[in-house]
Amino acid sequence: MNNDYTEHKTALENELSMLTTELAGLGIQDPHNPADWIAKPDSETGGEPDPNDVADRTEDWDERRATVALLETRFNNITRALNKFNTGTYGVCEISGEPIEADRLAANPAARTCKKHLEAESDLPA
C-alpha cells in the first residue's frame, strides 16, 4: 500500500521557503555547508558606537543569534524530511523502521519517529 504524502510534502516545501526567507534576512547561509546559517550583524547601525547603545546592541545580537539557531534547527529538520522523499523513507520511523502514524505526521510533517519513539526523537543525530 502506498501512502499519499503529497500534502505533507507541499506543507514542508512551503515552510522551507518561509524559513529560507526569514533566515536570509537575519543570516548568511554557509556556502560550504548549507545546513549552517551564520547570523549577520545589523548593517543599519554603522559608524561610531554610542556607549549607551552598546548594551542594547549586544542584546540584539544575542537575540539574533538565538533566533537564527532556532530557525536553523527547523530549516534542517524540514530539509531532512524533504530529502526522505528522494530516498523513499518519508513517513518511516527512524528508530523502528515502522510507518509513522498518520495523525502524528499531520501534526508534524517533519516527525522523525512514530509515537512509541517520540521521546527518543531528540536523541537522534542531527
Ligand SMILES: [Zn+2]
Ligand atoms: Zn518507532
